[in-house]
Amino acid sequence: MKPKRRPTLDDVASLSGVSAITVSRTIRSPEKVSERSRLKVQAAIEKLGYTPDLAASALAxxxxxxxxxxxxxxxxxxxxxxxxxxxxxxxxxxxxxxxxxxxxxxxxxxxxxxxxxxxxxxxxxxxxxxxxxxxxxxxxxxxxxxxxxxxxxxxxxxxxxxFRHDAAARLAARHLLECGYRRPGILAARMDPRTQSRLQVFREVCAEAGVLDERRVVTTPHASSVGVGRQLLELLLTQAPDTDAVFCNNDDLAIGALMEAHRRNLHVPEDLGICGFNDLEMTRNMFPSLTSIATPxxxxxxxxxxxxxxxxxxxxxxxxxxxxxxxxxxxxxxxxxxx
Amino acid sequence: MKPKRRPTLDDVASLSGVSAITVSRTIRSPEKVSERSRLKVQAAIEKLGYTPDLAASALAxxxxxxxxxxxxxxxxxxxxxxxxxxxxxxxxxxxxxxxxxxxxxxxxxxxxxxxxxxxxxxxxxxxxxxxxxxxxxxxxxxxxxxxxxxxxxxxxxxxxxxFRHDAAARLAARHLLECGYRRPGILAARMDPRTQSRLQVFREVCAEAGVLDERRVVTTPHASSVGVGRQLLELLLTQAPDTDAVFCNNDDLAIGALMEAHRRNLHVPEDLGICGFNDLEMTRNMFPSLTSIATPxxxxxxxxxxxxxxxxxxxxxxxxxxxxxxxxxxxxxxxxxxx
DNA sequence: CTGAATAATGACAGCGCTGTCATTTGTCAA
DNA sequence: TTGACAAATGACAGCGCTGTCATTATTCAG
The missing domain is CATH 3.40.50.2300 (Response regulator)
Structure with missing residues (x-):
C-alpha cells in the first residue's frame, strides 16, 4: 500500500540525500547543480513519480x-x-x-x-x-x-x-471595382469595432469611385452565421435589386449569400460577385469557389x-x-x- | 502613493477589526459570520480592493x-x-x-x-x-x-x-433506405473511435438490408473538412458511379459532398441523397438544405x-x-x- | 437565574515551494 | 602549500491562505 500522499520536494530530497532546494534547482535550472547530484535527484524523482505542486510554486x-x-x-x-x-x-x-x-x-x-x-x-x-x-x-x-x-x-x-482591417476592406472594394462591378453592396453582422472599421473603409472606397449607395449597406447586430448571410442578402436585394456584387464581412455571411444566390437562381459571379473575409478552408471549396481576404x-x-x-x-x-x-x-x- | 503590494487577508482583517479567518469565512461562507462582522469586512474589502490570492488558497x-x-x-x-x-x-x-x-x-x-x-x-x-x-x-x-x-x-x-453513435448511424441508414435509396455509400474522415462506431453500424444496417457494397465505403485518416468531403465523394463516385446516396460522417464532409455534387451537376436529392452528422447551423442553410443527425x-x-x-x-x-x-x-x- | 446548547470568533500550524543569503567544497595560480 | 575565487549546496523564513480545534458570546428552556 503506497502512501496516499503525493510525494513532495522533501521526499525526493531525503531519498536522494541532498537538500530540498537542490532538488528544486535540479528541476528549474539543472545547470546550477553538479552532475552527481543531478543524477541522484533525477533517479529519486523517477522512482517516487514526483511532480511539483503548482500552487505551492505559484505562491512561493x-x-x-x-x-x-x-x-x-x-x-x-x-x-x-x-x-x-x-x-x-x-x-x-x-x-x-x-x-x-x-x-x-x-x-x-x-x-x-x-x-x-x-x-x-x-x-x-x-x-x-x-x-x-x-x-x-x-x-x-x-x-x-x-x-x-x-x-x-x-x-x-x-x-x-x-493586421489592418482598413487595408483589408480597401483590397476587397478595389477588387470588386476592378472586376467591373459597379453596384457593390456590403453585408455585415455583429458590428464589433473591427467589423465597423472594415465597413467604414469599404464605404469610403465606394464613395471615391462614385458608386456608394447606402441602400446597399446592410447590417445586423446579431452574430454572423450562414443563415444570417442568407437573410442579409435577401434584404439587400429587396432594397436594391440591381446590386451586382457584395462584400461579406466574413465568410459565414459569404457562404450564406452564395446559398441565397443559388436559391434565387442568380449566377455567381455573372449576376452577383461575392467576396468574403477571413478565407476559411471552406470558402476555397465552395462551388463556385469564393473570393476572400485571407487573414493570418x-x-x-x-x-x-x-x-x-x-x-x-x-x-x-x-x-x-x-x-x-x-x-x-x-x-x-x-x-x-x-x- | 499606494503600497505596491496587493492587499492580503491580514490587511482586510486589521482594517475591519476582526481576525483573518473571519475575513476568509465572510468570503467563502458568509452565513457562518454575524451580520455585523460581515458588513465591516465587506466594507474593508471594497475599500482596499482586495481579491483573494488563488495560489495561496489552492495550497492551503x-x-x-x-x-x-x-x-x-x-x-x-x-x-x-x-x-x-x-x-x-x-x-x-x-x-x-x-x-x-x-x-x-x-x-x-x-x-x-x-x-x-x-x-x-x-x-x-x-x-x-x-x-x-x-x-x-x-x-x-x-x-x-x-x-x-x-x-x-x-x-x-x-x-x-x-449520446449513442450506433443509434445515430442506424437512424441515418434507415432514413436513406426509407427515402428509397438503394445504393448508399458512406464517407468518413479522421476515424476516431466514435466515427468508427458509426461507420460499423451503418455497414451493419446496410448489410441487413442487402445493400452493402464495400466499394461505397470511403474513408481517410485525415481530419475532416469541406475539401476532404469533395475528395471523398469524388473517390466514391469513381469507385461506384451508380451510388445514389451518401451518409457523411460529419457536416463538413456533407457540405463538401454537396459542393462536389453541384460541380458535377448531380441533382440533390434526385440523383444523390446526402445525410450529414451533427446538424451544424450551416447545414440548415445550405441549398438545398442538408439532412443531418442533430447531436446535443x-x-x-x-x-x-x-x-x-x-x-x-x-x-x-x-x-x-x-x-x-x-x-x-x-x-x-x-x-x-x-x- | 442557571446550565446547556448553539453561534460566532479566533489562535495556531502548516500546505509545498522558492528567494535570499550564508556556508562548504573544489579549483588553480603563485 | 597557501590563498583567492568560483561553484555547489544548504538553512531559514515566509508566500497568503485554510483546516482544526479551542474559546468566547449568545440564546433559550426550565
Whole structure:
C-alpha cells in the first residue's frame, strides 16, 4: 500500500540525500547543480513519480505558468484558428492557456481581466484595442506582458500582433471595382469595432469611385452565421435589386449569400460577385469557389505566444512590439466575371 | 502613493477589526459570520480592493477552482459547441476552465491528464471512453469528479454524458433506405473511435438490408473538412458511379459532398441523397438544405459541468451518473426524394 | 437565574515551494 | 602549500491562505 500522499520536494530530497532546494534547482535550472547530484535527484524523482505542486510554486514565486487568453467568441471560426495557433506555440512549453470568453462585451472583458489577474498570470493575450478605460489601466499595471491581437494601427498597451482591417476592406472594394462591378453592396453582422472599421473603409472606397449607395449597406447586430448571410442578402436585394456584387464581412455571411444566390437562381459571379473575409478552408471549396481576404489567424495566435514568452524570459527584449502580419486577397471564381 | 503590494487577508482583517479567518469565512461562507462582522469586512474589502490570492488558497485547501477540459480537437466545430456549453455553465460560478488539446492522440491525452492533475483540479472533463490504461488509472484515482463526454454505452470511470453513435448511424441508414435509396455509400474522415462506431453500424444496417457494397465505403485518416468531403465523394463516385446516396460522417464532409455534387451537376436529392452528422447551423442553410443527425453538443458541455459542480459540492450526490442525451434525425431537402 | 446548547470568533500550524543569503567544497595560480 | 575565487549546496523564513480545534458570546428552556 503506497502512501496516499503525493510525494513532495522533501521526499525526493531525503531519498536522494541532498537538500530540498537542490532538488528544486535540479528541476528549474539543472545547470546550477553538479552532475552527481543531478543524477541522484533525477533517479529519486523517477522512482517516487514526483511532480511539483503548482500552487505551492505559484505562491512561493509569486507567478504562475498560466497564459490568459481573452477572446470575444468561441463560436466564431476565426477565433478557433487563433486558438489553434496559441495552443500550437504553447504546447512544447511549461505554460498553460486559460481562455476567457467576453462575448463581445467590453464590460465582461474587464471583469475577466480582473479574474485573470488574481492568479498572477505569466502573460495575457486579449483581442482588439477597444478595452474599457479601467481595463486598459489594469492591463498597464498587470505586472506581466500583454499582447493585443487581431488588429493593427493604434499603439498597443504593451505589445500587439494583428493586421489592418482598413487595408483589408480597401483590397476587397478595389477588387470588386476592378472586376467591373459597379453596384457593390456590403453585408455585415455583429458590428464589433473591427467589423465597423472594415465597413467604414469599404464605404469610403465606394464613395471615391462614385458608386456608394447606402441602400446597399446592410447590417445586423446579431452574430454572423450562414443563415444570417442568407437573410442579409435577401434584404439587400429587396432594397436594391440591381446590386451586382457584395462584400461579406466574413465568410459565414459569404457562404450564406452564395446559398441565397443559388436559391434565387442568380449566377455567381455573372449576376452577383461575392467576396468574403477571413478565407476559411471552406470558402476555397465552395462551388463556385469564393473570393476572400485571407487573414493570418493561426499565425496571430502563434506569434502572440512567442512574443509573450520572449518577454517573460527577458523583459523588454522584444524589439518589434507592434506587428502587422498583413492580409491578402485570394481571387477565386465568385468574382471572376467574364468581361 | 499606494503600497505596491496587493492587499492580503491580514490587511482586510486589521482594517475591519476582526481576525483573518473571519475575513476568509465572510468570503467563502458568509452565513457562518454575524451580520455585523460581515458588513465591516465587506466594507474593508471594497475599500482596499482586495481579491483573494488563488495560489495561496489552492495550497492551503489542496484544491483549485480549475476545471480541466480535454478535447481531441480545437478546429472541429463539434467541440466549439461543447466549449460554448461548458463556458456557459461555468460562467456564473467561481470556476475556471482550462483546455487541453489532445489532437486525437491517446498518448498526448494521457500526458495532459498528468499535467492537469498536478494542479489538483476541481473536476475533469474528457472526451470519449478510449483513454489508455494508465490514463484510466489516473482518472480513477484523480481525487476529483470526472465526466466523460460525447459518447454513451460503456460504463464510465466516474460519470458520463453523451449520446449513442450506433443509434445515430442506424437512424441515418434507415432514413436513406426509407427515402428509397438503394445504393448508399458512406464517407468518413479522421476515424476516431466514435466515427468508427458509426461507420460499423451503418455497414451493419446496410448489410441487413442487402445493400452493402464495400466499394461505397470511403474513408481517410485525415481530419475532416469541406475539401476532404469533395475528395471523398469524388473517390466514391469513381469507385461506384451508380451510388445514389451518401451518409457523411460529419457536416463538413456533407457540405463538401454537396459542393462536389453541384460541380458535377448531380441533382440533390434526385440523383444523390446526402445525410450529414451533427446538424451544424450551416447545414440548415445550405441549398438545398442538408439532412443531418442533430447531436446535443452544447447540452453535453453544459450538463457535464453541472454534473461536475453537483459532485464537487456534495460527493456521490449525483444520481444519474451516465446520461444519454439522445440524437435525432432532421430530415431536409437533401434526402427529400420525389417518389 | 442557571446550565446547556448553539453561534460566532479566533489562535495556531502548516500546505509545498522558492528567494535570499550564508556556508562548504573544489579549483588553480603563485 | 597557501590563498583567492568560483561553484555547489544548504538553512531559514515566509508566500497568503485554510483546516482544526479551542474559546468566547449568545440564546433559550426550565
Amino acid at each position: 514565486s509569486k507567478s504562475t505558468n498560466v497564459i490568459g487568453l481573452l477572446v470575444p467568441s468561441l463560436t466564431n471560426n476565426v477565433f478557433a484558428d487563433v486558438l489553434r495557433g496559441v495552443y500550437d506555440a504553447v504546447e512544447t512549453t511549461r505554460y498553460f492557456v486559460q481562455i476567457g470568453n467576453s462575448r463581445y462585451s467590453a464590460l465582461k472583458e474587464e471583469a475577466l481581466i480582473r479574474v485573470f489577474l488574481r492568479q498572477k498570470p505569466a502573460g495575457l493575450i486579449v483581442a482588439g484595442f477597444d478595452q474599457t478605460d479601467p481595463a486598459l489601466n489594469l492591463l498597464e499595471t498587470a505586472g506581466c506582458p500583454v499582447v493585443q491581437i487581431m488588429d493593427f494601427g493604434r499603439p498597443p498597451v504593451d505589445m500587439a500582433v494583428g 489567424r493561426f499565425e496571430v495566435g502563434r506569434r502572440a505566444v512567442e512574443m509573450l514568452l520572449a518577454e517573460i524570459e527577458a523583459p523588454d527584449s522584444v524589439a518589434e512590439r507592434n506587428v502587422d502580419l498583413g492580409v491578402s486577397l485570394i481571387a477565386r471564381d465568385s468574382t471572376r466575371r467574364p468581361r | 485547501s489542496k484544491s483549485t477552482n480549475v476545471i480541466g477540459l480535454l478535447v481531441p480537437s480545437l478546429t472541429n466545430n463539434v467541440f466549439a459547441d461543447v466549449l460554448r456549453g461548458v463556458y456557459d455553465a461555468v460562467e456564473t460560478t467561481r470556476y475556471f476552465v482550462q483546455i487541453g488539446n489532445s489532437r486525437y492522440s491517446a498518448l498526448k491525452e494521457e500526458a495532459l491528464i498528468r499535467v492537469f492533475l498536478r494542479q489538483k483540479p476541481a473536476g475533469l472533463i474528457v472526451a470519449g471512453f478510449d483513454q489508455t490504461d494508465p490514463a484510466l488509472n489516473l482518472l480513477e484515482t484523480a481525487g476529483c469528479p470526472v465526466v466523460q463526454i460525447m459518447d454513451f454505452g460503456r460504463p464510465p470511470v466516474d460519470m458520463a454524458v453523451g 453538443r452544447f447540452e453535453v458541455g453544459r450538463r457535464a459541468v453541472e454534473m461536475l459542480l453537483a459532485e464537487i459540492e456534495a460527493p456521490d450526490s449525483v444520481a444519474e451518473r451516465n446520461v444519454d442525451l439522445g440524437v435525432s434525425l432532421i430530415a431536409r431537402d437533401s434526402t427529400r426524394r420525389p417518389r
